[in-house]
Amino acid sequence: MIYLSHFLILLNLFHLGDIPLEGKWNLFRADNFTSIMTSPLYLSGTEEQQKQVSDMFEMALQNSYYDFYKDSVIWTDVKKSTKEMVRKRGKWNLKSDTLIIYDLDKIILYEYLISIENDVLEMKFIFPTGEISPNAMFYKKE
Secondary structure, eight states: OHHHHHHHHHHHHHOOOOOOOOOEEEEEEEEHHHHTTTTTHHSSOOHHHHHHHHHHHHHHHOOOEEEOSEEEEEEEEEEETEEEEEEEEEEEEETTEEEEEEETTTTEEEEEEEEETTEEEEEEEEOTTSEEEEEEEEEEEO
């Protein structure tokens, strides 16, 4: 387990890179939502179950963002147990094209393969095994 002091030391070792992340980025497309809503499991659900999933995805699309500051970040996520948006906070850093976010509430690292083009941030989750998600999330800079 990585402790906060170890993480802060690691942050100082990483190169910040030239990717301009500072500022607020709003979610406008999530490939995983489309994948789920076209899956056999989703399509075999009742209309009410489909509506609940669809409503949760719509809420996420309307309210999800990352707000990057010099070395900290605030973002929103859906709390699955209550289906509510929650505000999270953490530290971030770049190592080449990999965004590393340290969630201060859960004391966990998240890694994403990222690229920015025309003020659109594309993020693909990197699993702990190193495998990169085939689904991307797309954020537009405010």
